[in-house]
Structure formats: structure tokens, C-alpha cells
Amino acid sequence: MARIRAVDRRLFLLIEIAARRLNREADKRLKAEAGVSAAQAGVLFLLLRRGQRRMGSLSKTLSLNPPAVTGLVDRMVRAGLVTKTTDQTDGRGAMVALTAEGSEAAERADIVLRDLNADLEARLGDEVSDILHDAFTRIVIAES
Amino acid sequence: MARIRAVDRRLFLLIEIAARRLNREADKRLKAEAGVSAAQAGVLFLLLRRGQRRMGSLSKTLSLNPPAVTGLVDRMVRAGLVTKTTDQTDGRGAMVALTAEGSEAAERADIVLRDLNADLEARLGDEVSDILHDAFTRIVIAES
DNA sequence: CCGGTTTCTTTCGGAAACGAACGAATCGGC
DNA sequence: GCCGATTCGTTCGTTTCCGAAAGAAACCGG
Secondary structure (H helix, E strand, C coil): CHHHHCCCCCHHHHHHHHHHHHHHHHHHHHHHHCCCCHHHHHHHHHHHHHCCEEHHHHHHHHCCCHHHHHHHHHHHHHCCCEEEEECCCCCCCEEEEECHHHHHHHHHHHHHHHHHHHHHHHHHCHHHHHHHHHHHHHHHHCCC | CHHHHCCCCCHHHHHHHHHHHHHHHHHHHHHHHCCCCHHHHHHHHHHHHHCCEEHHHHHHHHCCCHHHHHHHHHHHHHCCCEEEEECCCCCCCEEEEECHHHHHHHHHHHHHHHHHHHHHHHHHCHHHHHHHHHHHHHHHHCCC
16 A cells, blocks of 8 residues: 555556556466467457458557567467468558467457456446546547 | 557557557657656656665565566666665665666656646546546555 | 659667576574 | 575566667659
């Protein structure tokens, strides 16, 4: 409790700490139950829901700098989760798609994410969850 | 907007993306106006408010793993912002304290943080800010 | 059809974070 | 007083992310 008061009235710092905790918890569970990291799960989730996507699209959707996407996808290719090929309609673009193995991992990750989400929302309560959802959606949309 | 729907109903992913955005924005402003990174600002803020602290205390308060604190503080020592000495009362402990230069940087960082906080709260509104504050405090406290 | 611009991605160097494993110092039971 | 257990911090190797700059491909005005 005393620990909290130290960052009291700095919502910004509080969000960083909370995000770190949530990410650590999610990463641990995802690695144990789906065999992928939290960052990789974000990519898998998108590909599962929206189909194959270009690097730039992943970068924008996940709000990651292009170099971060390059590294992340490269490790996923090495792990056999996705393939990276040249976009047929635009030779500059690189298209990322799930492999069979990647699809299975994505399904498992999806279950874990759903579970984590349920836990989190249960901890917060429905009303607060909705407000948080709106607030963060606004932050993510803002100046995009 | 379409971009948001992709992570819709995954509060967890939304928080991660939002935290990344906020951190990137804060890091840029802190580097420009206070000459320190966002991670360093967190340490400076704590030392300014609570006085010298041991590594383990920083680790717990900021919810960072011990190795992360070692690296962070080492870079800050190299930058002349803090000193690291052996705790007099316990030879195992390492005490971290602000230098004169560090104090000045901490004051500047504090101003920037206050500013960022005001921006964020203005964007969210008072009521939502309070709810968010409570919610994240609960997350940070939980199972600590 | 061709040089310049724009768009997309990668390379580079560094900061920040993690888990696992290790060494040093203290503490506690005997 | 001593020795095992605990606590504290660091080292190691890896992942994830950033900004800046370079490289490659497509587009476009003349």
C-alpha cells in the first residue's frame, strides 16, 4: 500500500507499472499454455482474425515501429509460426501469413487471451471494464 | 477505427498498445525536456519523493525484476544521475541516491510528468481518470 | 520512358525488460 | 561460535522495442 502512494497522482506511471505486470503475467501463461510470447500472441491473434497481412499493417495495428515488427516476425518465421513472402501486387511489400503450426498456436493463444481477459474483467468489474475499454480505445485512436 | 476493431474485446491487448503509445510519447518529451528516458524518470521521481532507496525497494515499487533495476541504475550511474554505494547497515544491500545533477534532472522530469499527466487526464475527463486510477491501483496492488 | 519522389522494409546501435542461475553477505538454530 | 538457509544483487543470454538512416521497389510528371 505504501508502495502505491509513491506513484500516486501520476496516472502515467501507474499505467506503465500495471501494463508491465499484466504483460509479465500474460507472457508467462502464454509461454506455458501456447508456447508463444505475449508479443507473438498479438501478431498471431491479428493474423487469425484478419487473415494474412503486410508488415506495415502489423506495424500500424499494433502500434509498433517498423524495426520492431521486422525482428518480431523474423523470430516467428524461425519458430515456424508464420511465413513471409513478397506481396504479389506490390513488390515492395512483405506478406505475413500463418503456417499450420502457427494456426494451432494462434488458437491456443486465443483461448489463453480470452481467459486472461475474463480474469482481468472479473477483477475490475463490468462497468469499470467498459469504461477502461472506451478510454484506451480513445488513447489508441488518438493521433493515429 | 477499423484498426481498433482488430483488438476489440481484448482489453489486455488494448492496454498494451495504449501503454506503448503513452510510453513512446512520454519518452520523447522527457528526453527533449529533461534529458532522461521514461524508465529513468520513474527512478528519479521515486528518489526525489522518498529519498535514497535500495535496489530491492526500487524493484518492488516499480514492479521491475532485479536484473532490470541493475541495468537501469548502472546506466544512470554512468550518466551521473545517481550514486550507488553499499548499505552501511547491511553489506548485501546497494543504496541508490540522487547526485546534484540527478536532482536537477528529477525536478525537470517531475514538471514534464505533471504536464503529461494533466494532458492525459484532460483527454480522459476527471471522472474516467479517477476510475482508471482506482482500477490500476488495484491491479498494481494485487498479488504484490 | 526515365529521373526523381514516395512508400515500404530492413539494418544498425542502443535501451529496457525477462527468467535462470550464480556468488556474496547476513541471519538463525544449535 | 558455527554452519546451513535465506536474502540480495549481479551476470548471462534472449526478447522486445526505439530512432535514425539506408536500401529496394513502385509510381509519376514531363
